[in-house]
Amino acid sequence: MTTAENNHVAWLVEQSMLQAARQRAKLYSGQGRLWQQPFAHTRPRDASALASVWFTAYPASIVTRENGTVLEALGDESLWHALSRIGI
Numbered sequence: 001m002t003t004a005e006n007n008h009v010a011w012l013v014e015q016s017m018l019q020a021a022r023q024r025a026k027l028y029s030g031q032g033r034l035w036q037q038p039f040a041h042t043r044p045r046d047a048s049a050l051a052s053v054w055f056t057a058y059p060a061s062i063v064t065r066e067n068g069t070v071l072e073a074l075g076d077e078s079l080w081h082a083l084s085r086i087g088i
Contacts, residue, residue: 055083
C-alpha cells in the first residue's frame with residue numbers, strides 16, 4: 001500500500017462507527033476501582049472514606065412543591081445551592 005492509501009484507510013477507520021463506539025465506551029465505562037469489588041459486598045467504611053457527607057434521596061420522603069415531581073425537586077438549583085452552603 002502507498003502512503004496515500006494508508007492515510008485514507010486510517011481516515012476511514014477514524015470516521016467509522018466502530019471507532020466512535022470505542023471512544024464513547026471510554027467515556028462511559030467508569031473507573032476501574034468501581035468494578036473491583038462485587039456489588040453484594042457492602043463496605044460502609046470505604047464509602048465514607050470517599051466523602052465526609054452523603055445525601056440520600058428517598059422519593060417517598062421528599063416534599064415537593066404543589067403539583068411538583070420528585071425529579072423536579074431534585075433538579076431544583078436552589079436545593080443544590082442550599083446543600084452546598086451546608087457542606088454537602
